[in-house]
Amino acid sequence: MILKWESSQRHIGSTVDWGHGFVVEKAYGATIVDIDGREYIDFSSGWNTANIGWGRPEIKQAILRQLEKTAFRPVWCVSEPEIKLAEKLVALTPNPLEVCFKATGGTESNEIALMLARSYTTKSKIISFETEYHGGTYGSLSLSRTKIVTKKLGPMLPDIVQVSLPPCFFDPCMSISDCRDRCFTEIGELLSAGDVAAVIIEAVLTNPGVFKPGLTFFSELRRRCDEAKALLIIDEVGTGFGRTGKMFAIEHFNIVPDIMTIAKGLSGGYVPIGATITTKEIARSGKGVLDTPTFGWTPLACAAALASIEIIEKEQLCNRADEMGKYIRDQLSKLLRNVPFVGNIRGVGMELAIDVVKANGERWYEGAARVVSESEKKGLIIEMTGSVCAVMLMPPLIITKEQIDIGISRLVESFKSLKS
Numbered sequence: 001m002i003l004k005w006e007s008s009q010r011h012i013g014s015t016v017d018w019g020h021g022f023v024v025e026k027a028y029g030a031t032i033v034d035i036d037g038r039e040y041i042d043f044s045s046g047w048n049t050a051n052i053g054w055g056r057p058e059i060k061q062a063i064l065r066q067l068e069k070t071a072f073r074p075v076w077c078v079s080e081p082e083i084k085l086a087e088k089l090v091a092l093t094p095n096p097l098e099v100c101f102k103a104t105g106g107t108e109s110n111e112i113a114l115m116l117a118r119s120y121t122t123k124s125k126i127i128s129f130e131t132e133y134h135g136g137t138y139g140s141l142s143l144s145r146t147k148i149v150t151k152k153l154g155p156m157l158p159d160i161v162q163v164s165l166p167p168c169f170f171d172p173c174m175s176i177s178d179c180r181d182r183c184f185t186e187i188g189e190l191l192s193a194g195d196v197a198a199v200i201i202e203a204v205l206t207n208p209g210v211f212k213p214g215l216t217f218f219s220e221l222r223r224r225c226d227e228a229k230a231l232l233i234i235d236e237v238g239t240g241f242g243r244t245g246k247m248f249a250i251e252h253f254n255i256v257p258d259i260m261t262i263a264k265g266l267s268g269g270y271v272p273i274g275a276t277i278t279t280k281e282i283a284r285s286g287k288g289v290l291d292t293p294t295f296g297w298t299p300l301a302c303a304a305a306l307a308s309i310e311i312i313e314k315e316q317l318c319n320r321a322d323e324m325g326k327y328i329r330d331q332l333s334k335l336l337r338n339v340p341f342v343g344n345i346r347g348v349g350m351e352l353a354i355d356v357v358k359a360n361g362e363r364w365y366e367g368a369a370r371v372v373s374e375s376e377k378k379g380l381i382i383e384m385t386g387s388v389c390a391v392m393l394m395p396p397l398i399i400t401k402e403q404i405d406i407g408i409s410r411l412v413e414s415f416k417s418l419k420s
């Protein structure tokens with residue numbers, strides 16, 4: 001059998017269209033090795049997933065220990081790792097979030113959030129934000145639908161209203177009155193109609209290109225949701241578990257959501273798992289309505305997630321994300337200064353974006369794609385986001401300083417090789 005990317009795609013359904021990749025042999029720390037033995041520095045973490053790094057022996061041991069007992073249990077039972085994980089998540093998330101619903105990943109966590117919001121409020125309208133991404137199943141995809149998705153897959157889930165991203169994310173408001181005027185015209189009008197079940201958003205926008213709003217945005221959104229008896233759902237699937245320098249990105253703002261969704265970094269990519277965490281009262285409305293997925297929170301997955309959280313805490317990876325994120329930003333600003341096609345450089349913790357722009361300042365999609373493929377040739381894995389034509393840097397939080405420096409020098413070379 002020839003193990004090549006191109007031939008592998010013959011029998012594997014493809015959802016992406018960038019048409020490149022390689023066959024992975026193994027991965028450890030912040031290094032990925034392909035089938036031909038080529039090593040790559042990972043500046044992606046599988047899009048904010050491998051926060052604790054690849055190939056951790058602690059996770060292997062936790063999984064093996066649990067495997068000796070049981071990997072699975074029927075949905076009407078519960079196992080020790082599930083009980084411990086629920087307790088741990090409730091301790092980590094803000095009060096009064098105290099009930100966890102079991103999911104197998106991010107999109108399912110968001111589906112559950114939508115169901116809880118509708119069931120609890122008995123209203124149906126959901127507000128989501130353009131260019132955000134919440135997952136690939138019908139409900140979640142309806143939140144982040146594009147024109148082409150709607151055309152090919154529609155009708156999508158009804159009563160979802162997509163609004164444009166508020167200015168606060170790009171040019172933070174300086175005062176609450178400023179924020180009310182600039183950011184809440186559209187959202188405010190929708191909420192004041194009284195028929196909105198929930199608003200769903202990330203606390204730091206990842207897929208739109210790493211944007212953090214001013215402090216006023218979330219306090220005003222919280223107030224407006226309370227006034228309109230609408231729930232506030234915060235999607236922490238990508239931003240959770242240390243990525244932005246806090247355990248959860250919403251901790252940058254002094255508010256508590258009604259529902260929080262998590263996945264990805266929860267297990268660090270070792271097993272599929274996700275969760276929807278909410279209040280006792282909201283959780284009660286899911287009884288008799290929501291289902292438990294067969295593979296939701298298997299004992300094996302919970303054992304891995306508990307071990308992953310333990311590593312994040314023991315190695316203080318939230319602090320490390322903050323500290324090393326600042327270092328990466330400083331280095332990028334220094335080394336990419338006056339390099340053609342480099343636009344704005346921004347980041348929160350170890351989630352960073354660099355806009356790729358033409359000489360006239362226009363966003364350049366093809367340029368960003370070329371930086372990604374050129375970096376791959378040089379042994380660096382980065383990703384991109386199409387909505388703002390930015391390359392995205394999201395390394396494992398345990399990456400060494402030496403790897404960061406080598407990775408950045410490869411990235412700089414990739415930018416320098418760009419021609420219009």
Ligand SMILES: Cc1ncc(COP(=O)(O)O)c(C=O)c1O
Nearest residue numbers: 105106107133134135237238263
């Ligand atoms: C913010 C956000 N929410 C939800 C999802 C969907 O998660 P999953 O791929 O685990 O279904 C993603 C995936 O990238 C995401 O970035």
